[in-house]
Amino acid sequence: MDSHKKCILIIDDALVNRLLLRRILSSTYEVMEACDGEEALLLLRRAPANVSAILLDLVMPKMDGFTFLNYLRNAPELAELPVIALTGADSENLEVRALEAGANDFLEKPFRPDVILKRLANTLLLQEALIEARTDALTGLFNxxxxxxxxxxxxxxxxxxxxxxxxxxxxxxxxxxxxxxxxxxxxxxxxxxxxxxxxxxxxxxxxxxxxxxxxxxxxxxxxxxxxxxxxxxxxxxxxxxxxxxxxxxxxxxxxxxxxxxxxxxxxxxxxxxxxxxxxxxxxxxxxxxxxxxxxxxxxxxxxMRKDWILDELDSMIYICDLQTHELCYMNRKASEKIKQASCGAKCLCFMAGLSATPFTFCTSFSGSCNGTFNGVRQTIDGKQLYCQSHLVDWNGRRAHMTVITELKDNQL
Missing domain, CATH: 3.30.70.270 (Reverse transcriptase/Diguanylate cyclase domain)
Known part of the structure; x- marks a missing residue:
């Protein structure tokens, strides 16, 4: 099959009609044929992605066009295949029935080659526009x-x-x-x-x-x-x-x-x-x-998403459980500080020199504290550090959020 050509499936019980349609379409499209709806469904289930559109005779033995349309529109992987219904010129009211059943367009026999080619091209263009509107441009997935x-x-x-x-x-x-x-x-x-x-x-x-x-x-x-x-x-x-x-x-x-x-x-x-x-x-x-x-x-x-917000800040921020003092979270700046440290401590108040031992600074807050602790200021390695600690709700847990900021000369 030519991968550069779109494939059209012709479903018609009359061999002469299939041969005529193949002759009209073959210069522009790849063509597949089925003699009734049952055979067409078997072809589609084997390779649904290969078919771009269907020309469907409505009056056929075994499975007629209306029954086929019902199956097609209720199969998720096939539901949006464009279908042009075909029937004899003397068949009254079939056009409305076909469109109500899910056909995208309608053509009467006998076939006019120029009309078939133009209507099919228009149907494919419309389908492409609909696909583009609902898919992600990069991946082709649903948007x-x-x-x-x-x-x-x-x-x-x-x-x-x-x-x-x-x-x-x-x-x-x-x-x-x-x-x-x-x-x-x-x-x-x-x-x-x-x-x-x-x-x-x-x-x-x-x-x-x-x-x-x-x-x-x-x-x-x-x-x-x-x-x-x-x-x-x-x-x-x-x-x-x-x-x-x-x-x-x-x-x-x-x-x-x-x-x-x-x-x-x-x-x-x-x-x-x-x-x-x-x-x-x-x-x-x-x-x-x-x-x-x-x-x-x-x-x-x-x-929700507080870690993303905190990662963007220039201060070192870490969060410890109020009761257990378990480290719940560190932002990017705090993580960098830990990686640079020669000791193995995992408590930023200790790392920043705010306490002699890990977690001492954290435990200095009582569980009943409902305010903000300010004013802890230290000079460590020639850097002015300022610490604040807030009581916060973090994933349903009462916790301390500690913020350590390096002060510049013109700050507090």
Whole structure:
């Protein structure tokens, strides 16, 4: 088959009609033939991506055109194939019936070659415009708007059907660093490779989309159990990690929510999957996490993406649990300080010289303190350091957020 030509499937029980249409189309298109709807469905299931449009006779034995259209429009991987219906000129009311059944256009026999070619070209151009409007330009996956539309349609159709589905929110780990270091061309290459991995791992019946940047989304429809979603997630992690031969293989973090137990709307499922993905990041990345148990959505709203905001600041920031003094979080600046240190301490107040031993400064606050501690100022290695500590809610835990800022000559 010529990969540069679009393929048209002719479905007609009359051999003479198929031969005539092949003669008209073959100079411009690749042509496939089927003598009825059943044979056509077999061809499409073997290679659905090969066919660009269908010319469909409406009156046929075995499976007529209307029955075929019904099957086609209810098969997710075939539903949007453009179809031009064909029938005799004396067949009244068939045009309206065909369009109502899902045909994109209608042509009467006998065939006029110039009309067929023009109507087919127009139909393909319209289909290309529709595809472009709903797909991500770089990866070819569904864009945010289209994915939301198809997900909502699925939820409405299966609200009371008892079907299980899994929504997976996926973020490539450390993508910004790789993009900034290796260049945007390399970053685009990563995104395209990753989109192929997701499509292959999720399977042909899943919806796969790119939300933007390095964030992707997958809807696994009509799954038998949660275990299937976990298997797909594990397969994605494995495929991505083994796709790169570099010393630092690519990884991703995956959050999974389940319909209907975690939510019965697209928005609910999205936020649950987002919460689970953030949990996977916290646990060390390169893994998947299921929603549930570790926090609620209402808690999540108060601290969503705070680490990204804190990473952009020039101060050293770390967060410790109020009761256990466990280190919950360090921003980029604080992490750099730890890496540069010769000692193995993991407490920034000790590292900055604010206490003689780790955690002493943290424990000086009582659990009942509800204000802000200011005024700790030290000169360490010739640098003026100023420390503030706030009580914060971090993932549902009461914690200290300690901010250590290097002062300039004209500051306090």
């Amino acid at each position: 945010r708007t289209a994915f939301a539309k198809y997900t909502e349609h699925y939820i409405v159709q299966h609200e009371n059907a008892g079907n299980l589905a899994a929504l997976m929110l996926i973020d490539i780990d450390n993508f910004k660093q790789a993009n900034d270091t290796m260049g945007h061309a390399y970053g685009d290459h990563i995104l395209m490779v990753f989109s192929e991995i997701l499509t292959e791992a999720a399977g042909r019946h899943a919806l796969v989309g790119r939300l933007g940047g390095d964030e992707f989304i997958v809807l696994l429809k009509d799954i038998d159990s949660l275990a299937f979603a976990e298997e797909v997630a594990a397969d994605i992690l494995y495929r991505l990690e083994t796709s790169s031969k570099s010393k630092h293989p690519l990884t991703c973090s995956i959050g999974i929510s389940v319909f209907p137990q975690d939510g019965t709307t697209r928005r609910q499922l999205y936020f649950c999957a987002d919460e689970a993905m953030y949990r996977a990041k916290q646990l060390g990345k390169n893994q998947f996490a299921l929603y549930g148990g570790h926090s609620t959505l209402s808690q999540r709203y108060s601290w």
